[in-house]
Amino acid sequence: ELACMYSITSSMPAAILAGWHVIMSCRYGDSILPRARCSILGEFVRSDCDKLLMVDDDVSWKAEHLTRILNHEEDMVGGAYPKKNDKMEYPVLLLADQAPTIDKRGLVEVKGVPGGFLCISKTCAERMVEHYSDRIYWDTASEKDCWALWDFGFQPEGWHGEDYRFADRWRLMGGKVYCDAEIPLGHTGRKTWEGHFGNWLREQEKQKGAA
Numbered sequence: 001e002l003a004c005m006y007s008i009t010s011s012m013p014a015a016i017l018a019g020w021h022v023i024m025s026c027r028y029g030d031s032i033l034p035r036a037r038c039s040i041l042g043e044f045v046r047s048d049c050d051k052l053l054m055v056d057d058d059v060s061w062k063a064e065h066l067t068r069i070l071n072h073e074e075d076m077v078g079g080a081y082p083k084k085n086d087k088m089e090y091p092v093l094l095l096a097d098q099a100p101t102i103d104k105r106g107l108v109e110v111k112g113v114p115g116g117f118l119c120i121s122k123t124c125a126e127r128m129v130e131h132y133s134d135r136i137y138w139d140t141a142s143e144k145d146c147w148a149l150w151d152f153g154f155q156p157e158g159w160h161g162e163d164y165r166f167a168d169r170w171r172l173m174g175g176k177v178y179c180d181a182e183i184p185l186g187h188t189g190r191k192t193w194e195g196h197f198g199n200w201l202r203e204q205e206k207q208k209g210a211a
Contacts, residue, residue: 003060003188011066018067023049030141034150034162037115039139042146045125052125056116060186069117069180072105075124076170077178078113080197081185090197092179093164099205102198106182111171113179115150115163116187124170131173 008024015022025043027036037054044052051070059081069077083089093112094100102108129136129147139146149169150162160168167177181198 001057001188003186003192004055004057007060007062007066008055010063011061014063015067015070018071020067020070023047034148034152035139035141037150037162037166038146038148039142041125041129041149042139042142042144044122045129045147046144050122052120052122054115054118054120058188059116060188060192061117061183065183065185068183069119072107072119072178072180074107074178075121075175076167077107077119077180078115079117079183079185080113080179080181080195081116081187082193082195084187084189084193086193088193088195088200090195090200092197093167100201102181102201106180106198107178108181108201110177110179112160112164112167113177115161115166117183117185118163124175127173127175128170132169 012022025040027039030036040054041052053066053070061079065079069079080090080092083091091114092110095109095111100108100110128149132147132149135148136145137148150166152162153160153165155168171177179197181201182196184194184196186192186194
């Protein structure tokens with residue numbers, strides 16, 4: 001949590017200088033993570049904000065990377081942080097039908113990204129709540145309408161967490177999901193695992209080529 005708060009406070013000045021007006025909205029004490037994410041999404045839909053950056057309190061980043069992810073024009077862009085183990089693995093679902101390619105913006109199209117550093121546009125949110133209007137429910141915590149777009153589900157490849165399910169729903173509408181592979185992120189548990197997804201991805205491709 002301390003690493004995350006340091007990242008937030010250090011990156012605010014750069015975001016403000018870049019023209020962003022940043023509003024923080026926190027959820028504490030909810031043991032059901034998908035419900036907390038749905039509540040934040042509902043608040044975003046009702047706001048006049050242009051972007052929503054979903055941040056988990058165990059994720060950390062460098063000051064310039066808040067502005068970087070906000071500046072992308074794509075509707076759904078996430079950052080990739082390492083899993084909490086020493087194997088250096090990333091919770092990113094790559095597309096099965098094409099090799100991952102990082103473009104000049106640092107983006108790679110993917111099937112799913114973790115929700116702990118995920119930026120979505122107002123267009124994305126509004127289209128999703130309209131398309132999935134049957135998933136509306138009354139949130140007793142906020143006493144507002146919310147949409148159950150973050151939940152767990154079973155897919156042919158196994159269980160999908162709420163972040164993958166959110167990406168699945170956007171892709172089923174014809175939307176695309178991207179990961180900014182050039183944003184290094186930290187993931188804190190018993191220690192902080194730091195990694196750079198782009199470098200890891202290039203190393204994986206190099207090893208495949210050498211095999």
